[in-house]
Amino acid sequence: MTHPTPPDLLTLHAVRTLGYASTARVAGRTGLPVATAEEHLLDAQAFGQVSWTGYHGDGGWSLTEAGKAHEEKLLAAELDATGARALVEAVHHDFLPLNETVSATCTAWQLAELEMTDDPPTLTEILAALSGPARRLEGLEQRLTSVLPRFAGYHERFAGALERAEHDLHWVTGTDRDSCHRVWFELHEDLAATLGLGH
Structure with missing residues (x-):
């Protein structure tokens, strides 16, 4: 419910x-x-x-x-009041390894854009690395919204940014739009705030 x-x-x-x-x-x-x-x-x-x-x-x-x-x-x-704590904690546990992947991938892309790495990844490699977390995010969101509908929309926004990034690389880490990095950061903050966790 x-x-x-x-x-x-x-x-x-x-x-x-x-x-x-x-x-x-x-x-x-x-x-x-x-x-x-x-x-x-x-x-x-x-x-x-x-x-x-x-x-x-x-x-x-x-x-x-x-x-x-x-x-x-x-x-x-x-x-x-909703009895959702255990569910959100379980989702957060499953989210953490995905967060490591997304964070490392976005950092690698930012370093590549700044020409601060000797072996920069290609955009194709970056998008491939983010596609796994994008697929997993759909299931995590479904679990969360089964109790707290305010978690809706993260998967659609992340997947949309990933698709746009195929034609415009700024959708990977851009701060002026709902980029992959920005959407994922908001979800991280959402889960942490909900559970009262510090960063």
């Missing part, structure tokens, strides 16, 4: 996993209307849980230390 996450927690959690994001991006991540996401963000700001930083007419939200502590308390309560 699935257990929808309350919108106020969804909003805080989106800011946590995204790291720094506009209101529109938070809304997109939560599936909430922009006006609803903004309302929850402003409420969280009033409680000192998020802060807004603007740059030349643009800007984004980030989680404060108080917000992080509050969010982790809510996430722990959600796991206890």
Whole structure:
């Protein structure tokens, strides 16, 4: 049985996993209307849980230390209320070896782009290395969403980035888009935050 996450927690959690994001991006991540996401963000700001930083007419939200502590308390309560802790812990255990592969592969590609390696991998080799974790991610997501639907979307986003990378190498580790590296990092943060784990 699935257990929808309350919108106020969804909003805080989106800011946590995204790291720094506009209101529109938070809304997109939560599936909430922009006006609803903004309302929850402003409420969280009033409680000192998020802060807004603007740059030349643009800007984004980030989680404060108080917000992080509050969010982790809510996430722990959600796991206890839904009985999902054991399942999420098991998925995290299965995720870790895949994380090592993805992290090593993305690092190898970043070093190749910076011409900091004598034996750079080819894009074909990089995509092949990421294809295994992409396939495994589908099953991990299905297990997670069987209880917590807020984990939906990671596999589709990662697989989509991997497919686009065949024609545009920036989809491997680009920071200006939902690249393979960025999506995987968000999932890592999502699992760690949900379980109250430090990095």
